[in-house]
Amino acid sequence: MNQFIESTGVEFPIIGGPMYPCSNPELVAAISEAGALGIIQPLSLTYVHGYDFLQGLKYIQSLTAKPLGFNALIEKSSRRYQQRMSSWIDIALDQGVLFFITSLGKPDWVVERVHAYGGQVYHDVTERKWAEIGVDCGVDGLICVNNRAGGHAGKLSALQLYEACFSLNKPLVCAGGISDSDGLQDMLKIGYQACQLGTRFIASDECRVSDTYKQAIIAAGEKDITLTEKMTGVPVSIIKPASKNEQQFKAQGVLSWMLSSKKFKHVTRLFLSLRSIMNLKAVISSDNDNSEYWQAGKSVAGIHSVLSVKQIIQQLMKKQEIKVHSEDS
Numbered sequence: 203m204n205q206f207i208e209s210t211g212v213e214f215p216i217i218g219g220p221m222y223p224c225s226n227p228e229l230v231a232a233i234s235e236a237g238a239l240g241i242i243q244p245l246s247l248t249y250v251h252g253y254d255f256l257q258g259l260k261y262i263q264s265l266t267a268k269p270l271g272f273n274a275l276i277e278k279s280s281r282r283y284q285q286r287m288s289s290w291i292d293i294a295l296d297q298g299v300l301f302f303i304t305s306l307g308k309p310d311w312v313v314e315r316v317h318a319y320g321g322q323v324y325h326d327v328t329e330r331k332w333a334e335i336g337v338d339c340g341v342d343g344l345i346c347v348n349n350r351a352g353g354h355a356g357k358l359s360a361l362q363l364y365e366a367c368f369s370l371n372k373p374l375v376c377a378g379g380i381s382d383s384d385g386l387q388d389m390l391k392i393g394y395q396a397c398q399l400g401t402r403f404i405a406s407d408e409c410r411v412s413d414t415y416k417q418a419i420i421a422a423g424e425k426d427i428t429l430t431e432k433m434t435g436v437p438v439s440i441i442k443p444a445s446k447n448e449q450q451f452k453a454q455g456v457l458s459w460m461l462s463s464k465k466f467k468h469v470t471r472l473f474l475s476l477r478s479i480m481n482l483k484a485v486i487s488s489d490n491d492n493s494e495y496w497q498a499g500k501s502v503a504g505i506h507s508v509l510s511v512k513q514i515i516q517q518l519m520k521k522q523e524i525k526v527h528s529e530d531s
Contacts, residue, residue: 221352
């Protein structure tokens, strides 16, 4: 039995990872409509794509009647942000969203609220100590973010992270490095219940980023992926322009000190994130060469064309379909 499929009601063991700024409504809906699980990224929906949260959610639901998820970024920051995230969670629950991915914080209060509606919470983790905190808070599963992921990547390989977390007896989802059927099959064989993909879905017809961004993903290889702390204060995977030295993306001097300070790190991360908003909007709204902000994971190595979401999922499931359905029967 595949626990992820059984508990979510989706057709395939695939999550469309929440991406800021790339999770536009049409992309999220298309992923769910194609049989996977599309995840609403509320900051992308509101700040980047300009929707009131409730209206944006209703728009996504008008495009698909299939299950959707919600990404709750719960790191401590400003009081106003925390209140807004709490409100968005309540709205999502009231509108029937029952799958939540928590990131960057302690998820106990989200678990309590979601479980009251009969929903489930999966928590982002990069190592066992964070997984243990999530399990202690009552989460239903774990998103294991490995060292090949886009966004906020981990330090462990997919296998190392699985071996670190499988004894916690929760469904595990592999996040990072998957772009084709072979990669998905390999992770399911290890024991993961599903895989979360982000970068592969950026290079899709439904994703509302510039063609320049999509072509950069197609042209990139693993060696072109580096980490930067300058976007959010936490290492984020990006495509490194050939003209820039890798050290240019590292936090140095005063910025490095502020990010390591218990007193200043949260406000510094908030400042960096807010400063990035306008730059990230440029990625969405134009074909200008904003390559410093092209987020992507090492799965770029297996991405060779822009396809529709339906085609991407069909290709991912080529070698899995018989196996997954036989497990469910």
